[in-house]
Amino acid sequence: MRGLKLYYLYLRINFLRALEYRSDFFAGLFGLIMVNGVSLILIWVLLEKFQDLNGWAFWEIVFLYSLYLTCLGLNNLFFRHLINLENYIVDGTFDRFLVRPWNPLFQLLGNGVSQSGVSDFLLGLVGISLAYTNLSLNWGFIDWGILLLYILNGTVLFSVVLLAISSLSFWLIKSRPFLYGTMEIQESVQHYPIDIFGKYFKYLVSSILPYALINYYPTKILLHKVTNIQIPFYVLYTILITVIFFLLSTTLWKKGINRYQSTGS
Amino acid sequence: MNPVIEVKGLSKVFKVYEKKKGIVNILQNLIFPRCKEIVAVNNLDFTINKGEIVGYIGPNGAGKSTTIKMLTGVLVPSAGKLTVCDSIPYKNRIKNAMKIGVVFGQKSQLWWDVPVIESYRLLKELYKIDDRQFEKNLSLYSEILDIKNLMHTPVRQLSLGQRMRCDLAASLFHDPEVLFLDEPTIGLDVGVKEKLRAFIKEINAEKKITVILTTHDMKDVEELCSRIIIINNGEKIYDGDLNTVKKKYISHRILKVEFGNNISSLHIPCLEIIREEDNIKWFRFDHRKNSVADIIKNLFTQYSIIDFATTDPGIEEVVKKIC
Amino acid sequence: MRLLVAFFRQHFYTLTAYRTSFWMTILNTFIKIYAYAMLWTILFDTKGELFAITLPQILTYSTASVALSQTFTWWDGPHIYVANNVRKGNIILDLFRPIDFELHMFVRGFSNALLNFCLYTIPTFLVASVFFHVRLFHDVHHVIMFFVSVFLGYLVLFCLNFLFALLSFITLELSGYLHAYHGIIAFFSGQLIPLWIFPGYLQRILDVLPFKSVFYIPLSIFIRDINGLNIYHSMLFQVFWVLILFLIGRLLWKVILKRTVVQGG
Incomplete structure (x- = not known):
């Protein structure tokens, strides 16, 4: 309970800070609409000419894309600043985390919010709604539940992968390039149904870099591209991977802190 | 207490990886990193x-x-x-x-x-x-x-x-x-x-x-x-405490004297002039060999004195001396 | 020329200082090449009759396009430089340097492009060509024509960027439009997709606009979709736009300089 209250207070202070710099939220929003618009227009032009992409129609891909964007937005809003760990280690802020009476991980988590996350999240929701209407979907309770579950799971998955990458800063000074190194893989997963990239790519993004679990598998479930028997298997697998990554990244974090406490750098 | x-x-001992330039050294470091131990405390x-x-x-x-x-x-x-x-x-x-x-x-x-x-x-x-x-x-x-x-x-x-x-x-x-x-x-x-x-x-x-x-x-x-x-x-x-360390390591004190007239030279052997400004002069002396009272008495008999003060050199001196 | 060498050295040192980032860019370029190759293969397999060219041709086109993007880097250039310096408020220093501002911008950008061409474009393209039966050069004449066309393409891109940079002087805040501009370049230049995939009416418009000079013409010459006398026609088109855009830029620049001098900054 105390943890939650502190987290809330940390976020509050960060929102206050964001207000101080409230320069151009709308310029940022416009920019993000453009970035995502370009990606979707590309797919629209392609499908206008070729009708479907390996059995996927335009609005199905919009759904795939927007689900990813929604989770990315939530992740950016609450967890994006995990990657700043490398700066905190270099400039000594991390020492301050260690002399405060609260878990340093929560202090790190509470140490920022990113405005652009709000735009991403909203655009994602708009995309999902548009796809829902255009595909004339009619979901029951279970489908909505699965959507919610996958949005939450996707956000957590994003954040634990990010935590694992950020924790590398305890050993290597820079961890940002490694995040940057996954960028193109992420884009591919976000933009296209991954079966077009071959099975090895599919294995990769379903296990070691599990970005496909964020949008590809839930989209297959929610757009009825799998049989009903497969659904529980998919859900369990997703949760399993998230748990594994959760354990992995928190272990890495703990090991990193121990290393920091014995080397001081 | x-x-x-x-x-x-x-x-506290830190292990530091030795970094050397040159391709051979870099490659060698990749496989057999050479550590150096630094004793910080x-x-x-x-x-x-x-x-x-x-x-x-x-x-x-x-x-x-x-x-x-x-x-x-x-x-x-x-x-x-x-x-x-x-x-x-x-x-x-x-x-x-x-x-x-x-x-x-x-x-x-x-x-x-x-x-x-x-x-x-x-x-x-x-x-x-x-x-x-x-x-x-x-x-x-x-x-x-x-x-x-x-x-x-x-x-x-x-x-x-x-x-x-x-x-x-x-x-x-x-x-x-x-x-x-x-x-x-x-x-x-x-x-x-x-x-x-x-x-x-x-x-x-x-x-x-x-x-x-x-x-x-x-x-x-x-x-x-x-x-x-x-x-x-x-x-x-x-x-x-501070005074003990000063006594132990500091062998001299500073004497500041304001003279009534301009003095060109001074005939007190144990005083070493370190600074002067018009009629005010600063001297260094070994307070373990010479008592302050003697020096002052000496000064007063030979010159016209307006004011004087003795000070300790700062703790900087101590640290400089020890380290 | 000495200035060019100086900039080249400077860029080189910055690049080698961030070695991990360098390798990550290479990695990302490969993944992008791979993703596009898979995308085109799937589309060609299912709807081959809609293609105006052969599979090796489209694969060569997309691979070369991704590799060449690292040289052209239209998301970075004089417009970004001007926007940043206008924001920092020290653009005025650049106006009164002993070197012509446009020349300064060109040398700065071109030296970077040359370096990127050697470090990113050539290696990634050559390595990728091993994997995807990409077609290389036909004969010496082909080589020369391609490189001349690439250079002309770069000039058109530079002039466009410079014009966009000049807008920064007038409006002072461009960040919101940057993404829109970058999107237009990516689409209308043929970087993302060859222009013949667009719907007919759009094709007719794009046919007369300068954008296609940047990627579409050089790449089409490369894959020999443009050949014979058409090569010279296309190059004349490129030269025409270089001249027009250059003149507009000069004119606008004079006006802006006058205004800046009159207003005293």
Whole structure:
């Protein structure tokens, strides 16, 4: 309970800070609409000419894309600043985390919010709604539940992968390039149904870099591209991977802190 | 006596990877990294009692920061025992954090972009401070440190001196038993330094807070510390009061004399002139071989004297001499 | 020329200082090449009759397009430089340097492009060509024509960027439009997809606009979709736009300089 209250207070202070710099939220929003618009227009032009992409129609891909964007937005809003760990280690802020009476991980988590996350999240929701209407979907309770579950799971998955990458800063000074190194893989997963990239790519993004679990598998479930028997298997697998990554990244974090406490750098 | 900090055989060894240039060396390092051990703190012993103000001094790289980081729970020692307020800092980091206050001179603990009072409110929750204690300390500190008017200013708009005062207050809201001050007066002007010292003295007297202070400003030490610990190359060289160390290591004093007329030369052999300004001259003399009374008597019989004073050289001299 | 060498050295040192980032860019380029290759293969397999060219041709086109993007880097250039310096408020220093501002911008950008061409474009393209039966050069004449066309394409891109940079002087805040501009370049230049995939009416418009000079013409010459006398026609088109855009830029620049001098900054 105390943890939650502190987290809330940390976020509050960060929102206050964001207000101080409230320069151009709308310029940022416009920019993000453009970035995502370009990606979707590309797919629209392609499908206008070729009708479907390996059995996927335009609005199905919009759904795939927007689900990813929604989770990315939530992740950016609450967890994006995990990657700043490398700066905190270099400039000594991390020492301050260690002399405060609260878990340093929560202090790190509470140490920022990113405005652009709000735009991403909203655009994602708009995309999902548009796809829902255009595909004339009619979901029951279970489908909505699965959507919610996958949005939450996707956000957590994003954040634990990010935590694992950020924790590398305890050993290597820079961890940002490694995040940057996954960028193109992420884009591919976000933009296209991954079966077009071959099975090895599919294995990769379903296990070691599990970005496909964020949008590809839930989209297959929610757009009825799998049989009903497969659904529980998919859900369990997703949760399993998230748990594994959760354990992995928190272990890495703990090991990193121990290393920091014995080397001081 | 009531020990607050106990340190026994404390050591800290860092392993550093040797970095050499050249492709062969880089490749060799990739496969067989060569480590070099650096002893930052070596076999340190000391005990600090409740209510003491201890100056922890030494040249750059002597191991001061490393010791402070071990005492505050940031670093885990390589060997030795240490307890702070009856607990082991690195094992009970959070419990320890509740009992100590830390000020790093170069790095603010306040949230940079929000008004000072917002940071204080957050610290109140972080340290589980109840409303009464918070209000009491808030009014006390804002009075003595004169920060009442700064409460609604974002930290980034404060001057260094204002920020330092706010930082010092921030480290004390939870009434810690020990206060660690790492270079608290660095970069401040004389007036602010005076104010900070007066404040530290006052809270030390009033709340019996133990203070550990690292500094390069020996004026801080002379005005505040009843005891100093000097370390060099990670080892303790001296632990005791200020006057003893001065007596032990300082072989001379300074005599300042204002003459009634201009003196071209002086005939007192034990005085060595070090500075002069019109009719005022400064001399150095060995106070263990010559008594001050003799010298003064000598001066008065030979010259017309308007004023004179003797002073000690600062603690800088001591540190310079030892290290 | 000496200035060019100086800039080249400077860029080289910055690049080698961030070695991990360098390798990550290479990695990302490969993944992008791979993703596009898979995308085109799937589309060609299912709807081959809608393609105006052969599979090796489209694969060569997309691979070369991704590799060449690292040289052209249209998301960075004089417009970004001007926007940043206008924001920092020290653009005025650049106006009174002893060197012509446009020349300064060109040398700065071109030296970077040369370096990127050697470090990113050539290696990634050559390595990728091993994996995806990409077609290389036909004969010496082909080589020369391609490189001349690439250079002309770069000039058109530079002039466009410079014009966009000049807008920064007038409006002072471009960040919101940057993404829109970058999107237009990516689409209309043929970087993302060859222009014949667009719907007919759009094709007719794009046919007369300058954008296709940047990627579409050089790449089409490369895959020999443009050949014979058409090569010279296309190059004339490129030269025409270089001249027009250059003149507009000069004119606008004079006006802006006058205004800045009159207003005193």
